[in-house]
Amino acid sequence: MPETGRREPGAPANVPAARPADDPRPSAPPELDYNGRRHRRAMDDATLWDMARRIPTALAQTARLAWSVDRRMTATILVCQVLSGLGTAVMLTAVSRALPHLTASDARTGLTQAWPALTVAVAAMATGSGMWILADWATRRLNPKIASAADLTLVDLHMKAELSAYDTEGFTDRSQAAEIGAMRAVDLADDAKTLTGGFVQLVSAATVLTSLHPLLLGVLVLSVLPRGLGGVIAARIDYRVHDRTISARNVRGMMRWWLTTSELADELRANTMRPYLQSWYRAMCDRVEGRELEGARPYLLVTLLAASLSGLFTLGMWVSLAALAVSGAMSTAIAGTAIVASQTAGRALNSIVRYGAVMFHHGLYLSDYHTFIGEVRSSATARGTTRAPAPRRIRLCGAGFTYPGRDEPALHPVTLTLERGEIVALVGENGAGKSTLIRMITGLTVPTAGSVRWDDTDLATADAESAWRHVGLVPQKNGHWPLRVRENITLGQPREHGDEGVWDAAGRVGMTEALERLPDGLDTLLARSVWGGHELSGGQWQRLACARAMYREPAVLVLDEPTSEMDARGEHLIFRELRAMARDRITVVVTHRLDNVRMADRVIVLDQGRVREQGTFDDLVATEGSLLGELYALAQDR
Known part of the structure; x- marks a missing residue:
């Protein structure tokens, strides 16, 4: 392992000393210690x-x-x-x-x-x-x-x-x-x-x-007591070694995954990271090994001492027993x-x-x-027993939400109505409250102020599962489930229409040809890195997530940045399909690509947890001082 630099007098502990600028050797990894973890030093204390x-x-x-x-x-x-x-x-x-x-x-x-x-x-x-x-x-x-x-x-x-x-x-x-x-x-x-x-x-x-x-019980205690106390002390030494190396072992384990996964193989090689990372990993291995070896000597001494005392007491026990036997006692x-x-x-x-x-x-x-x-x-979702129907109208009546431990609401009280057949676009900068509003609309979160009603049903008193059966959600981070293609589309929904319905959903998002090219079609396992199956591109995974939501034929369809990794053709197809199927459901779309907002019937602009403006795209962009107009102008200047 490359020799590490010496710590200068007065330098902080656990921080490796700086190396000269012309020294090609990598610095040793810093000492890491999770001081806040639960049960730290539990055995010692x-x-x-x-x-x-x-x-x-x-x-x-x-x-x-x-x-x-x-x-x-x-x-x-x-x-x-x-x-x-x-x-x-x-x-x-x-x-x-x-x-x-x-x-x-x-x-x-x-x-x-x-x-x-x-x-x-x-x-x-x-x-x-x-x-x-x-x-x-x-x-x-x-x-x-x-x-x-x-x-x-x-x-x-x-x-x-x-x-x-x-x-x-x-x-x-x-x-x-x-x-x-x-x-x-x-x-x-x-x-x-x-x-x-x-x-x-x-x-x-x-x-x-x-x-x-009766005397034999005392003799027994004397013969086994040193061994017992030695065992306790030895266990503490073992634990102390474990405690001192747990941080290094955890970090080493995480780094090992990064060094061996295919996800980072390109970056590691192209940026010539291997020499440094190999040296870093070797240093962590040596650090764990060294600390485990440090515990070997005290463990040996304690074990020898306990064994010696136990042997001495055992010998004493035998001598005592012999004396009692000889004396006739x-x-x-x-x-x-x-x-x-x-x-x-x-x-x-x-x-x-x-x-x-x-x-x-x-x-x-x-x-x-x-x-x-x-x-x-x-805290489990046992809100009530009322079964929530497929809504024709969603009403937010002064609905707001404040996260636990926070003083400032993530979403200030909002009063809105969403109608079936309407496509609503939510727009706002990061942290504006869009995700929180989506959670309340879909019943994923119960508002901490006001109420959210599906028709006449208050979601706070409805059975959560009954509401979610009517929801189709495409989140920003969708699951790359290690399942077959078929299950990735039908996941969470019974296959009422057989493979015909699966292929129909795939066709709506432009995935038919890509799925037909897979080695086993709908039976292809999408988990190449784990089981030797097949892998999709980021845009294809997004299309599959959209197909999953469309297959459900939900009454409430919510898409949060659904096309961020798609090419222009895929993006156009998704939004065209949304418009075609909008009549039978309430559709909510979150997107930062403001050109796509034109297809919405109504745009709701959020700013710092409040509804700042709402209306049609053209009206808002044309309004002086409109936040949507400002954001759209910035997008056009890119």
């Missing part, structure tokens, strides 16, 4: 009590989620874990009964007397192992169901949420935190099973030891059982420490997930 308190909550949330998706598999896991713990307890008890006979002077007689207890021990151990395997099978069946349920719930609620929810402060951050919770659901049941299994095994071993001799059988139980408890404790740290993190993100789900559900 949490006390053992915080972790212990969070884990039961995480387990309860996991259990509720598992129970909701598959009760039979959840119950199977719980029963198997209890039976596995009982198997361990029976095995240890049987061993304690067999050992006195095995240590008798006559080995043959002792073995004969011990075999019933040994048989029970083997059967109990086999039963415990079988229960663990069965629980593992049930978990593997349960995990994908939990992951799918969590993901589907999150996606579904995003699609149902009011659009205004997306504009609330911190919505994206909360959504991303909930996404992490949904993604971690993939291993949720497995981690919870291993953690609870460790608890069951530890309790079983401790119970048996206590029943054999404890039988040799009980001492042997204590050693076996301590090994069992040690393995169980390792699982508890390791997966306890994992479940602590699960608890944080699961809380985010459930909190976000509750928030989105409360």
